[in-house]
Amino acid sequence: MPGLWPYLLVAPTVLGAAYLLLYPLLRSVVISFQHFRTGELIRGGAAFVGLENYQEVLGSGEFWSVVWRTLLWTAVNVVLIMVISTLVALMIARLRKRLRLAVMSGLVLTWATPVLAATTIFQWLFQSRLGVVNWLLATLGLESFRSYTWFADGTSTFVILVVLVVWQSVPFAALTLYAALTTIPAELYESARIDGATGWQIFRNVTFPILRPLFGLITSLEVIWVFKCFAQIWAISRGGPDGATTTLPVYAFQVAQSLHKYDLGAAISTLTVLILVAALITHLRRMLRHEGDQL
Amino acid sequence: MRLRRLPLTLAALSVLIVSVFPVYWMVLTAFKPTRDIQADTPTFWPSHPTLDHFATAISADGFGLFWRNSLLVTVSAVLAAMAVALLAAFAVARMRWRGRRGFILMVFIAQMAPWEALLISMFIIARDTGMLDKLSMLSLIYFMTTLPFTIVTLRGFLAAIPPELEEAAQMDGASRVVAFRRVVFPLLAPGLMSTSLFGFITAWNEFAFANALIIKNQDDRTLPVWLSSFSNIFGTDWGATMAAATLFMLPVLLIFLVLQRRVTSGFTAGAIKG
Numbered sequence: 001m002p003g004l005w006p007y008l009l010v011a012p013t014v015l016g017a018a019y020l021l022l023y024p025l026l027r028s029v030v031i032s033f034q035h036f037r038t039g040e041l042i043r044g045g046a047a048f049v050g051l052e053n054y055q056e057v058l059g060s061g062e063f064w065s066v067v068w069r070t071l072l073w074t075a076v077n078v079v080l081i082m083v084i085s086t087l088v089a090l091m092i093a094r095l096r097k098r099l100r101l102a103v104m105s106g107l108v109l110t111w112a113t114p115v116l117a118a119t120t121i122f123q124w125l126f127q128s129r130l131g132v133v134n135w136l137l138a139t140l141g142l143e144s145f146r147s148y149t150w151f152a153d154g155t156s157t158f159v160i161l162v163v164l165v166v167w168q169s170v171p172f173a174a175l176t177l178y179a180a181l182t183t184i185p186a187e188l189y190e191s192a193r194i195d196g197a198t199g200w201q202i203f204r205n206v207t208f209p210i211l212r213p214l215f216g217l218i219t220s221l222e223v224i225w226v227f228k229c230f231a232q233i234w235a236i237s238r239g240g241p242d243g244a245t246t247t248l249p250v251y252a253f254q255v256a257q258s259l260h261k262y263d264l265g266a267a268i269s270t271l272t273v274l275i276l277v278a279a280l281i282t283h284l285r286r287m288l289r290h291e292g293d294q295l
Numbered sequence: 296m297r298l299r300r301l302p303l304t305l306a307a308l309s310v311l312i313v314s315v316f317p318v319y320w321m322v323l324t325a326f327k328p329t330r331d332i333q334a335d336t337p338t339f340w341p342s343h344p345t346l347d348h349f350a351t352a353i354s355a356d357g358f359g360l361f362w363r364n365s366l367l368v369t370v371s372a373v374l375a376a377m378a379v380a381l382l383a384a385f386a387v388a389r390m391r392w393r394g395r396r397g398f399i400l401m402v403f404i405a406q407m408a409p410w411e412a413l414l415i416s417m418f419i420i421a422r423d424t425g426m427l428d429k430l431s432m433l434s435l436i437y438f439m440t441t442l443p444f445t446i447v448t449l450r451g452f453l454a455a456i457p458p459e460l461e462e463a464a465q466m467d468g469a470s471r472v473v474a475f476r477r478v479v480f481p482l483l484a485p486g487l488m489s490t491s492l493f494g495f496i497t498a499w500n501e502f503a504f505a506n507a508l509i510i511k512n513q514d515d516r517t518l519p520v521w522l523s524s525f526s527n528i529f530g531t532d533w534g535a536t537m538a539a540a541t542l543f544m545l546p547v548l549l550i551f552l553v554l555q556r557r558v559t560s561g562f563t564a565g566a567i568k569g
Contacts, residue, residue, distance in 0.1 A: 009386035010398055012379040013442065017405055020439035021413075028416035041422065091306055099307050106314040112551040113318055114500040116519040117544045121321045124533055132320060132337050171314070228411045231502035235523045249411040256415040257507065269412040276409060284407075 031266040038260045046263075053267040062243075063251075063268070067275070070227065070247040073162075077226040080166045082219060085173035090203070092178045104175065111171035119235040122164050126150045154244025157237050161245055164232055169225065173218050180214050181207070220283045227276055248272040318544075325349065325538040332534050348534035352542060355528055355535070357514065357521070365518040368430050369498040372437035373491050376445045379438075381487075384449035385475070389458060406443040414507050421508055428512040436504050441494035448493075452486030453479070492550045499547060518543050 032053055034046040057063050088107075092100055113121075125133050128149040137145035150156045184207065192202045208215070230249045233239060239246035239254055246254065249272060256265025277284070324332060326344040331337075352358065386392070387399060417436065418427070426432040456479055464474035502519040509515050521528070522543055529535045 003392070006386040006390040006392040006395070009382040009390075013383040013402075013446065014398075016379060016439055016442060017401070020435060021405055021408055024413045024416040024420060025408075027420060028413060031416060031419065036419075041419065044423075088310055091303065091310070094303055095307055099304065103307050103311050103314075106311045108551060109318055109548075110314040112496075112544075112547055114496075114519070114544055114547055116500065116502055116522045117321070117540045118317070120522055120525060120536060120540045121317045124324065124537060125317060125320065127533070130333060130337075130533065135337055167313070167317070224407060224409075228409055230411045230414075231519075234506065235502065249414075252412070253414055253507070256418070262415055262419060265415045269415060273409050273412050 028266045028269055031263055032270045034263055036263040036266070041260070041262060049263075053263045054271075057264055057267050057271065066243075066246055066248055066251045073158075073229075073247050074223060074227045076162055077165050077169070078219065078222045080162070081169045081173055081222050081226075082215070084166065085170050085177055085218075088170060088174040089177035089181055090207075092174070093181050104178075107171035107175055110167065111175075113168070115168070115231045116235060118164060118168055119232055122160060123151075123236060126160055151237065152241060154241050157241060158245050161233060161236060164236075165226060165229060168232075169222060173222065176218060177211065177214065180211055184210055216283060217287065220280050220287070223280060224276065227279075228272070248275070321537045321540055321544075324534060325541045327534060329532075329534055348532075348538035349542070351529070351532065351535040352539040355539070357516075358539075360514055361516055361518050361521045364430055364515060365499060368433045368437060368517060369495055371434045372441060372498045373494040375434070375438045376441045376494055377487060377491055380442055380445035380449050380490075383446050384453050387446070388450045388453035389461075402443045402446050406447065408440075408443075410440060411503055414503060417504065418507055428509055428515055430509075430515050432508055433501075433505055433517070436508075437498040437501060440501070441497050444497075445490050445494055448490045449483075449486060452483055452490075456482050489554055492554055496547055496550060 031046070033048055033050065034040070035049045035052075036046045040046040088103075092103055095103065125131055128134060128147050131150075134145050134148055137148075148156075150160055188206050189202060192206050197205065227247075228249050229247070230253070233245055233247060233250050234253070237245045239250040248268065252265045252268035252272060255268060256262045323339070323341060325348050326341050326346075327338070328343050328345045328347070331343065383398075383402075387395060421427045421429075421432050426435075460478050460482075461471070461474040464478045465471060469477065500519060501517075502523065505517045505520045506523070509517070509520065522539060525536045525539065529539070
């Protein structure tokens with residue numbers, strides 16, 4: 001009988017994943033091949049229409065502009081997050097104890113801020129008449145920012161969302177990179193310095209090669225998080241104004257919830273997952289193989 | 296020497312200010328009288344602190360109800376995830392069986408599941424099964440979103456406890472269940488604690504599903520969704536809005552304070568050790 005025990009122990013997990021993860025995933029794919037609008041939602045009996053939904057989605061100019069916007073959104077955020085996090089991590093490593101503790105506590109505070117609290121705070125910071133950001137810019141002499149309405153303009157809303165997501169994401173990446181930096185033996189730096197290497201050469205030839213696997217891991221995690229980011233965008237702009245902040249997850253939700261075109265929304269969701277998997281496939285394979293080796 | 300460190304110190308101070316200021320500004324606004332909030336020149340120090348805005352936020356329609364909803368959904372999801380994960384983690388960390396490797400890979404993949412892409416099918420499934428506008432549906436989803444992470448961390452903590460301890464207890468005549476409850480469980484308690492707190496934070500903050508699945512029955516909303524519609528509730532009363540945001544953040548902040556002291560060392564060690 002002992003042979004059966006492990007399977008009984010993992011059974012609840014497997015059943016939960018089957019019903020709450022695998023089934024919704026398959027259902028989403030199935031719906032993307034059906035005609036599924038309000039009528040089918042109420043009465044049921046959706047008919048299969050083959051690739052029609054995909055043809056409609058891929059044939060619309062709107063979809064492609066959303067795809068490009070999503071790629072831009074992901075690239076800008078991830079590059080900023082990685083560059084700033086690396087600089088912050090290198091900076092923390094050079095600080096004296098008290099200041100280091102203060103900076104790290106500050107980062108943890110940012111990290112602990114719930115997404116919805118952060119979106120509300122940022123709407124207040126960038127409020128047009130009473131917001132502290134406009135006051136600061138106007139005080140610094142940029143008079144055009146007095147009572148500037150950030151959320152009425154597509155580009156400036158996009159910029160605020162980037163600032164928000166970078167602000168929220170840097171703590172995790174910076175603290176993880178810093179923790180890894182502390183594991184690099186000091187002798188390596190010393191010998192490099194004796195050989196006359198400059199700061200940049202040391203980073204490129206000593207620090208970066210050692211941290212490369214971790215850089216890869218953090219970058220892929222950030223790509224996933226930023227690419228599928230929904231709550232921040234929905235809470236602040238709902239994809240607006242004029243669609244300027246509509247990324248793929250927001251677009252799929254809009255098409256399904258506001259236009260009641262569940263079939264097209266499901267097709268967009270499926271394409272979103274495919275794009276994400278395609279972008280990360282080589283890295284995911286390496287990561288899973290690595291995890292597999294550790295078992 | 297001091298002068299040479301100046302750029303570094305300045306950089307550190309600006310990072311500190313940028314990371315702390317938004318939260319400080321939220322708390323400060325929540326305590327400022329409306330007169331100061333609407334002043335042309337903002338004040339950066341609480342000169343006349345007031346609790347008025349907290350009173351407004353707490354007496355807002357349904358505030359207590361949404362707190363109760365959020366707590367109910369979060370706690371039930373985390374407890375269920377702990378119970379189910381503990382069983383699975385034990386099977387993975389302590390037993391050898393066919394399919395174990397595949398199971399672990401499945402858990403890792405589930406950890407990266409693109410939940411946002413399932414919003415639409417979850418909505419339709421909930422509607423078909425009469426679970427739309429039900430808090431129990433949210434509980435189920437949060438249970439599943441926190442489960443993979445919980446299994447991975449608990450497995451790490453379990454692996455760090457030497458199996459010889461249980462074996463010794465079993466040789467003294469205890470059954471496997473008794474050995475686990477008396478010997479392993481007490482050692483696992485800190486791990487269970489920190490893992491559940493991280494799960495709590497994830498579920499407490501969740502917005503996308505709460506927003507998509509609770510539509511008609513507004514009394515069943517959770518705090519994040521309620522907070523996202525602050526302009527409908529408080530209009531331009533930024534003091535009350537910031538007080539509401541502060542109250543929403545409070546439990547998360549308390550958890551981080553507890554975690555930081557007790558767990559950072561144990562947590563990472565437990566999570567990394569396979």
